[in-house]
Structures are given as C-alpha cells and as structure tokens.
Amino acid sequence: MATNVSVDVHHVTRVEGHGNIVVDVVDGQLERCEFAIVETPRFFEAMLRGRPYQEASHITSRICGICAVGHATTSLRATENALGISPSQQTVLLRKLNFFGEILDSHVLHVYMLVAPDFLGVGSVIPLARTAPEVVLRALRMKKLAGDLCKAVCGRHTHPVAMTVGGFTHFPTEAELRDLRARFVNMRADVDSLVELYQGLTMPDFERDTEFIALSKADEYAFIDGTIASTDGGLWPIEDYKSVTNETIVPHSSAKHTSNAGQSYMVGALARFNINHDRLHPRAKKAAEALKLKPKRTNPFFNTVAQVVEICHAVEESIILIDKLLERGITPEEPIEPTSLSGEGVGACEVPRGILFHRYEIEDGIITGADCVIPTGQNLANIENDMRAFVPTLLDQTEEEITLSLEMLVRAYDPCISCSTHLVDVNFK
C-alpha cells in the first residue's frame, strides 16, 4: 500500500478549460487535495453593465461555445422576468426544442468522445476511431443532427442569432421540421446502440452521499424554468438562488465555490435524474433501468450514465415537440414587447452540466447589474470532497492508476472550466 503519493496533473485533459489536480498523501494521510482552477477570469458580468437589455443574450451566449443556447435562453428568461414579458406558447415550444438540440450535442460529445475512451482502455478518441469507427461515426451523426436542429430553430447552434427577448426573429419551415422528425426517429437505433455500449461499461465502485440540486417542475423533466429542488428536501423559488448557491472565494481557484447550508452539492444530469426521474420519457426510463441507474444514485461516475438516459429523453421529447409544432402550424410572430423597461429578474435553466442562473438589474432599458452562477462552479467543491473520499480507497494502486482514477472522476462531472471562472474579487490593502 502506497503511503506517500503525489499527484500533480497539470491540466486535466478531455475537459473544457484548464484545471489541475493536486493531491499529496504523506505517511498514508491525505494532506492536500485540490482541484485547482487556473483559467483567467472573464468578467462577463462587468461587460453587461451599461449595455441595452437586447444585447444580454448575445453577449452571455459567448460565455460558452457548447452551452451557447443554454446561456442565451437563461439570459432571455432573466430579462423577460425583469421586464414583465410572458413568451407565447409557440416561443416556449421552440425554445424547448432548441434546448434539446444543445443537450444532445453536449452530452454526445461527453459520453462518446471524452468519457468512453477511459472505459475502453484507449487514450483518446483517435485510437477509438481506429478500433471502433462505428462508435465515433455514430457520435458524429448524432452531433450533426443536434446542430442541424439548432440551426433550423435559432439560425445556428453556436451563438444563436434568432433568439430574442420575447420570441424569435426566424422560424423553422414545416419541411425542416418534418425532415428533423424523420432523422430523430432514425436516431432511435443510434440511441439503443449507445445504451448497449454503456451497459457494457463498468463504472468505478465509489459512493459518497451528497446533496443533489436541480430545477424541478410538476409536469415535466425540467430544463427551462421551474423551482430549485434538493434531494435533501428543500424547495426554493429561482429568485432565491443566492441562498442556495452561497458563493465563496477559495485561494486555489479562480472560480468561486458554492455551498448550500454549509455543504457542497452536485448539479448536472445525475442531480436532475435523482430529483426528476419519474418525469422522464418512458423510453428513457427503460434506458435507466437497463443501465442500473436508480434514484438516489450517489456514485458521481453515474453522471455520465444519467447523460446517456437524458440523450434518450431528448430524442423522444424532440419528436413530441416537433409533432406539437406541426399540429399547431408555425406562425411568424413578432417578439412580445416589455411592459416596463426597468426591473430585476432571475432566469434559471438546466444546461447540460447543471443548473444555471442569470440575474439582471435593468434601468430604462440599460443593464445596471448582472450575476451569472454557472454549473461547473457549483460542482467544484463537491468534486474536491469526492476526491478526498476517493483517494484513501485508491492507495493500493500505483500513482499512475490513482492519477487516472482522479481524472476520470473529474471528467464524470463534465466540467466546463472556462465558463465557471467568471469573477474574482480583489482586495487591495
């Protein structure tokens, strides 16, 4: 058994952005265990101040090239809540459909390209492409459909152009929707193959009970709007998000940590599953059963498995939404105008990596204050607590094996590090 272990992974690979794992075990005692975030702060909140409210969704979409739709949607909901706008039913349906495009795109990237290589014993997607080209081609096919969906609904996937406060400035045609529907129906076979692939993978045996937090709605598996819910039993309106997130600064991270009631918590697909599993589409429930994913699952590695289940849910719900839109017919609508040009509002969405909050203060149409709390930031403290519990169970392994296990743990959270580094307070004395 190793009594002295020193792990220093300078930039974990196959995650977005730059984070380091630093672990020191001396005489069998864990002395240091950090997931250090070394990404530069990006000051998006400061950038928003002084800008017209119509620009907020376009500016904040640039926080992330993967969750661009998620940031834009959350931003629009914050602005609409601040200015007294209730979007039309068609807008709500189109936004939900668009959102599934992003969930699919991001989850497919993670489950296939970033995580699967670890379990299939290859270093990256390139050797995987040589040994199992059909797996990689399937992933690319699924990503393409997700991108094409976003393109049809909001102009393009990365940094949507057609989503605006109060509605859309562009609408998909009936022919586009019918084509997408046919492709989603065909994608069911790819989803089945994905579930089969993950049935064959064994997740590391590690459990640590923690609090899971996600948006929740009575009648659907929530992605846009809802109430903040916890597996520990709390329910909060989204306006009270600060009493749940409680951001704090830690010395080794340029991203803030969060805690609810003094404890770290987990957000993301596993949190959503643990809280909202009974509102999944029946096919997604079957996938969860096949993958032995049952609530309340406390093994963080199952976050990736929950993403597989959500891929299944997103495909089925996209078909249902397209059917609803086709039945109603698409009406080119003018965006709904604000009832006031001043106010405060919070928007919350379940983006691929978990719950995202935007809060704006607007005066006479100009943003005077902004706050964005990003999922990866909310997971950082929990990742460290997992590492603290995980390392002592690994001490019979080589340093190399311990390192790989810790990297896999970090990857399971699908961290998007650049997005999480949004503000650092500097005190001059």
Next chain:
Amino acid sequence: MDRSQRTLVLGVGNRLRGDDGLAEVIISCLMAHDLPEHVDTIPEGTPGLDLLLTFEGYDKLILVDAAEMGVEAGSWQRILIDPADLKQRHLFGTLHNAGVAEALVLAEALGKLPRLIVLFGVQPARLDWEIGLSDAVEKAVSQVCAALHAELTKDQPPV
C-alpha cells in the same frame, strides 16, 4: 448524392476576423466562373469535428484557408496533404475547440479521408475583429482564384 466521383472546394474562416475571411472571398470569385459539373463549393465552412461529415465521401477535397506560414502577407501555397503526416498527429487534450486539423486527423483514423487533399493556404496580414481583407491578401485573391480554377478544370472526374 454520390460524392465518390466529386470534388469539394471547402473554404474555412470567419469574415468578421479580417483576413480569416479570405476563403469566402476567393471561393466567391471562383463561383463566378463556370465550374465543372463534378465540383461542389462551400465558401465559408466552420471549423470543428463536424467538418468530417461535410467532406466525407468526396474523392477530392480542396481546402482554402488562412495559413500561418511565417512568410510575407498575401503569399500563398498549394500544399498536398499527406495522410501519413496526419497519422502521426495526436489530438490535443480538448475536443471542445477542435478545428480543421482535428477533423482531418479524426477522418484519417476513421478511414474517411478523401483520396486527395489539397490545401490552398494564404498568409494573412491580420486576424482581428474587422470586416474586409488587408491590401496584401486582397491582391492575392485573383491569383489564388485563377490557380483554383486551373486546378479544377484540368481535373477530370475519375473513371
């Protein structure tokens, strides 16, 4: 559409980034000419792994892109891409910001590369937030356009 006997001219870049928009200008110039029936054109492709699906199945791929070659701005080169070079490349740690090179490396691993890949690379003067090409690159447009046209018209579809 069966791509196996077709050629794709694929421009990559962003017209909002100054000379990064050169491919679009060059391919627009090319499209003003009569092109052989077997040629498809995409003036403004977006880099990323999805590019693989854009060029997959084509017999020949001609890429047009701004290329940092350390030479005078506006200089250009026709470079034949050797698949053996791609085999030795490894993707960087993140796939979140994959570009043209990553798409080619992945296509090689998947056995999905076109039979022939040619890059027309043009040395940019500046890649800043602006619309429009620098004078040096603007001057190269008609030359590269003519070279592309010559390449395509001498190029008969394989039998």
